[in-house]
Amino acid sequence: MLNFKCETGNYHTFCPISCVSWLYRKIEDSFFLVIGTKTCGYFLQNAMGVMIFSEPRYAMAELQEGDVSAQLNEYTELRRLCVQIKNEKNPGVIVWIGTCTTEILKIDLEGIALRLDRELHIPIVVARANGLDYAFTQGEDTVLAAMVHKCPRNVQDYHTSKTSNNIVSTKPTKHPPLILFGAVSDTTAKQLTVDLNSQGIEISGWIPPNHYIELPVISEPCYVCGIHPYLSRTAVTMMRHRKTTLIGAPFPIGPDGTRAWLEKICAVFSIRTTGLEIREQQAWKSLEHYLELVVNKSVFFMGDNLLEISLARFLTHCGMIIKEIGIPYVDKRYQAKELLFLENVLTEMNISFPAIIEKPDNYRQLERIRKLKPDLVITGMAHANPLEARGITTKWSVEFMFAQLHGFVNSRNVLQLITTPLRRNANLQQLPWNSYSDVQKIKPIERINPPR
Numbered sequence: 001m002l003n004f005k006c007e008t009g010n011y012h013t014f015c016p017i018s019c020v021s022w023l024y025r026k027i028e029d030s031f032f033l034v035i036g037t038k039t040c041g042y043f044l045q046n047a048m049g050v051m052i053f054s055e056p057r058y059a060m061a062e063l064q065e066g067d068v069s070a071q072l073n074e075y076t077e078l079r080r081l082c083v084q085i086k087n088e089k090n091p092g093v094i095v096w097i098g099t100c101t102t103e104i105l106k107i108d109l110e111g112i113a114l115r116l117d118r119e120l121h122i123p124i125v126v127a128r129a130n131g132l133d134y135a136f137t138q139g140e141d142t143v144l145a146a147m148v149h150k151c152p153r154n155v156q157d158y159h160t161s162k163t164s165n166n167i168v169s170t171k172p173t174k175h176p177p178l179i180l181f182g183a184v185s186d187t188t189a190k191q192l193t194v195d196l197n198s199q200g201i202e203i204s205g206w207i208p209p210n211h212y213i214e215l216p217v218i219s220e221p222c223y224v225c226g227i228h229p230y231l232s233r234t235a236v237t238m239m240r241h242r243k244t245t246l247i248g249a250p251f252p253i254g255p256d257g258t259r260a261w262l263e264k265i266c267a268v269f270s271i272r273t274t275g276l277e278i279r280e281q282q283a284w285k286s287l288e289h290y291l292e293l294v295v296n297k298s299v300f301f302m303g304d305n306l307l308e309i310s311l312a313r314f315l316t317h318c319g320m321i322i323k324e325i326g327i328p329y330v331d332k333r334y335q336a337k338e339l340l341f342l343e344n345v346l347t348e349m350n351i352s353f354p355a356i357i358e359k360p361d362n363y364r365q366l367e368r369i370r371k372l373k374p375d376l377v378i379t380g381m382a383h384a385n386p387l388e389a390r391g392i393t394t395k396w397s398v399e400f401m402f403a404q405l406h407g408f409v410n411s412r413n414v415l416q417l418i419t420t421p422l423r424r425n426a427n428l429q430q431l432p433w434n435s436y437s438d439v440q441k442i443k444p445i446e447r448i449n450p451p452r
């Protein structure tokens with residue numbers, strides 16, 4: 001049995017408003033307006049790096065003293081900004097991102113959005129992706145869950161819906177409609193589409209689509225399936241509000257996960273799979289070079305992006321020893337199949353079960369890292385350099401969010417990320433200043449007394 005523990009929640013992660021950085025590029029006609037303070041602005045400006053110089057389709061609505069003390073009217077201020085956005089950028093949709101401040105001030109964003117939606121004739125989606133309630137990737141979850149409410153309900157128009165998106169099939173299908181949800185790059189979306197098509201399955205729509213107008217019809221006969229492990233709210237919204245059926249499957253990360261994901265979808269539609277075993281074997285074969293580097297290496301996930309369980313399962317299959325899986329939050333129903341898969345892999349490989357720590361405490365984790373001395377720690381930037389300076393090899397966890405991980409082909413990217421610090425350290429071993437990584441060996445600097 002998997003061993004779940006919960007700590008204090010004193011851990012580093014990105015604020016969920018960071019989802020703006022990948023969602024504005026995915027939904028090409030969108031504009032994101034983050035309604036918050038300078039704190040949120042500083043975070044986005046720093047986290048997005050050079051992207052801020054490329055005229056991104058996002059902006060901050062910075063709350064002023066007058067907003068907080070209710071001297072300014074929220075409706076008038078937001079209306080002014082939305083008119084400006086409409087005139088300057090002409091987007092297909094404006095997404096308002098609520099922050100900690102809008103939560104604390106209890107600004108009725110949904111009410112104002114409804115009014116402005118009608119007045120300005122532009123769809124406004126409200127997502128409360130604040131740092132009070134959510135961690136990092138869950139920001140995408142709140143945006144997608146809000147978008148589900150905007151999807152058309154008309155089943156009659158299903159196969160002729162305005163999908164110009166070339167990754168979506170408009171052919172009639174032999175099975176009930178299947179909608180996939182989760183933001184992935186177009187290349188990854190195409191690869192997964194090809195894999196499903198080769199089993200005779202057509203995808204009827206994606207959330208998010210490339211353009212707001214391409215939101216798929218979602219209503220009762222639809223089946224939905226998630227790509228990412230952190231989209232539990234979106235799944236629940238589609239089930240509760242649109243009466244769709246959720247296909248619970250392990251997530252398509254690693255050759256093992258991709259095969260299990262495809263098999264589960266086929267099983268739900270009573271389709272016999274063909275050639276998946278060979279496809280998986282070929283994918284593992286292409287990873288041989290990396291597997292040699294990772295086998296029997298231990299890994300510790302400090303936990304900040306909710307991809308940890310799927311990655312841990314894939315890395316276990318690769319022969320790595322998982323010391324701890326830190327994770328901000330586990331929805332045990334949405335991730336049920338992934339958790340079961342991990343449990344089965346550990347049992348089959350006769351490996352002791354690592355602890356799964358929800359809401360980890362970074363301070364306690366550092367104590368455990370000091371004791372366990374793992375070969376690799378997957379962690380945020382706050383701890384990466386300090387750990388490296390103490391001789392612990394690290395991989396920055398945020399990179400997993402921005403790399404292409406899904407499907408058979410991209411399994412290589414996961415191992416490339418994992419092995420980068422291992423390969424680099426092996427190369428640096430030969431350098432004479434390697435001993436600097438051991439703090440014990442550094443001589444204290446002699447104090448020079450200032451001249452009197």
Ligand code: SF4
Pocket residue numbers: 015016017036037039040041043098099100101129130131132
């Ligand atoms: S945690 Fe809250 S205040 Fe900080 S950046 Fe995120 S939304 Fe803004």
